[in-house]
Amino acid sequence: MPHTLKDVLPATARMRDDGHLExxxxxxxxxxxxxxxPLYVLCExxxxxxxxxxxxxxPGARIYFAAKSFTAVHTLRVAVEEGLGVDVASGGExxxxxxxxxxxxxxxxxxxxxxxxxxAMAVESGVGRVAVDSLDELERLSEIAAxxxxxxxxxxxxxxxxxxHTHEYIQTGQEDSxxxxxIESGLAIEAAKRAADxxxxxxxxxxxxxxxxxxxxxxxxxxxxxxxxxxDAVRSATGVALPELNLGGxxxxxxxxxxxxxxxxxxxxxxTEAVEREASKWGIPTxxxxxxxxxxxxxxxxxxxxxxxxxxEIPGIRTYVSVDGGxxxxxxxxxxxxxxxxxxxxxxxxxxxxxxxxxxxxxxxxDILVKDVAVPESIRRxxxxxxxxxxxxxxTMASNYNKMRRPAIVAxxxxxxxVIVRRETFEDLVRxxxxx
Ligand code: LLP
Numbered sequence: 001m002p003h004t005l006k007d008v009l010p011a012t013a014r015m016r017d018d019g020h021l022e023x024x025x026x027x028x029x030x031x032x033x034x035x036x037x038p039l040y041v042l043c044e045x046x047x048x049x050x051x052x053x054x055x056x057x058x059p060g061a062r063i064y065f066a067a068k069s070f071t072a073v074h075t076l077r078v079a080v081e082e083g084l085g086v087d088v089a090s091g092g093e094x095x096x097x098x099x100x101x102x103x104x105x106x107x108x109x110x111x112x113x114x115x116x117x118x119x120a121m122a123v124e125s126g127v128g129r130v131a132v133d134s135l136d137e138l139e140r141l142s143e144i145a146a147x148x149x150x151x152x153x154x155x156x157x158x159x160x161x162x163x164x165h166t167h168e169y170i171q172t173g174q175e176d177s178x179x180x181x182x183i184e185s186g187l188a189i190e191a192a193k194r195a196a197d198x199x200x201x202x203x204x205x206x207x208x209x210x211x212x213x214x215x216x217x218x219x220x221x222x223x224x225x226x227x228x229x230x231x232d233a234v235r236s237a238t239g240v241a242l243p244e245l246n247l248g249g250x251x252x253x254x255x256x257x258x259x260x261x262x263x264x265x266x267x268x269x270x271x272t273e274a275v276e277r278e279a280s281k282w283g284i285p286t287x288x289x290x291x292x293x294x295x296x297x298x299x300x301x302x303x304x305x306x307x308x309x310x311x312x313e314i315p316g317i318r319t320y321v322s323v324d325g326g327x328x329x330x331x332x333x334x335x336x337x338x339x340x341x342x343x344x345x346x347x348x349x350x351x352x353x354x355x356x357x358x359x360x361x362x363x364x365x366x367d368i369l370v371k372d373v374a375v376p377e378s379i380r381r382x383x384x385x386x387x388x389x390x391x392x393x394x395x396t397m398a399s400n401y402n403k404m405r406r407p408a409i410v411a412x413x414x415x416x417x418x419v420i421v422r423r424e425t426f427e428d429l430v431r432x433x434x435x436x
Pocket of ligand 1: 066068211212213249294295296332393
């Protein structure tokens with residue numbers, strides 16, 4: 001197993017003497033046999049380590065696990081056990097968090113188009129924060145909370161005019177985003193003033209999320225500056241220095257050996273220092289920092305196991321290795337052109353010298369998981385292919401296209417494995433049909 005995949009694989013990954021990949025003390029080939037494929041495997045230790053890194057790196061901050069990256073009841077519980085809160089972005093995610101018994105005060109509710117029913121659900125369940133995304137939502141939430149004789153703590157989601165692209169950032173017109181209240185156009189300050197006058201809502205802070213899979217600190221440094229300028233504007237307009245600053249998620253991870261993950265500790269130090277610097281520059285008490293990582297907590301903690309089926313060589317063109325899943329369990333390669341690493345998990349001791357294309361089983365030519373990846377020359381039907389770093393936005397974006405059953409998810413730790421999400425059955429596939 002190449003050492004160069006260290007940052008891509010779960011922390012506990014190693015090669016066994018028989019050439020099998022081991023994760024969390026479990027032979028993944030045995031897992032594939034026991035639970036069938038496609039199979040998502042979660043290394044609980046890696047997830048817990050990543051949670052602890054965040055908690056340790058941001059002392060005193062609130063870390064919310066962005067549930068959209070991966071939403072299983074078991075995993076939300078792990079996040080809570082490690083001291084994290086949860087960021088939810090729909091009634092369904094909120095329901096799942098409540099099912100996982102996430103303490104309500106540790107939930108922040110996001111969304112650019114929350115329905116009245118979702119707002120009522122948030123208020124009734126007592127979520128810690130609603131991230132208000134528009135003036136329309138602010139008015140509706142105020143009415144819903146006031147008529148329930150409650151006061152809902154809110155943060156305003158603002159669009160700071162920063163769009164992050166890996167190592168650089170570009171300024172964009174805030175009008176260009178469906179999310180948040182634009183600072184530049186004055187909508188954000190209008191919402192802050194309005195919130196101060198409305199019953200049923202208590203404005204406690206501001207929030208921004210500038211993007212995902214970001215590596216360099218520049219965009220975040222700029223964000224802190226913009227947010228403090230706005231905190232000062234709010235103080236001038238309302239007389240209140242808001243006590244909470246939520247900077248969203250977005251740290252990048254390694255999907256391939258060419259990438260290095262963003263350094264969580266360095267990132268945290270730079271952000272914390274920038275917040276303190278800005279606070280003293282503006283004479284504002286240092287607000288409580290919140291962050292909402294998703295991908296950087298869960299992506300590398302998971303991988304997907306597939307069984308190799310047809311191996312088709314088109315002479316002079318390419319070799320297609322078809323596996324028993326694809327775009328229904330991982331849409332990211334097709335949707336974003338996302339690049340993944342793959343290895344033959346029962347042949348980690350063989351050199352990958354044959355360049356192939358890994359195809360899924362769906363009725364669609366675009367159903368390609370990885371183009372041009374090197375695998376051992378001996379690859380054949382029955383081998384187990386592991387697609388790495390599939391934890392974030394893989395299962396949560398899965399579908400039943402071609403009536404494929406969504407895979408099972410198994411958690412491994414200290415050599416023990418446990419199914420945390422069952423594989424869908426054929427019966428599940430028709431359970432909502434009402435044929436009459
Ligand atoms: N907070 C908010 C308000 C967000 O919208 C997101 C992600 C996060 C936190 C977590 O960001 P992360 O740390 O995971 O980068 N489906 C896409 C990613 C969409 C991200 C949406 N928002 C993908 O597969 O790459």
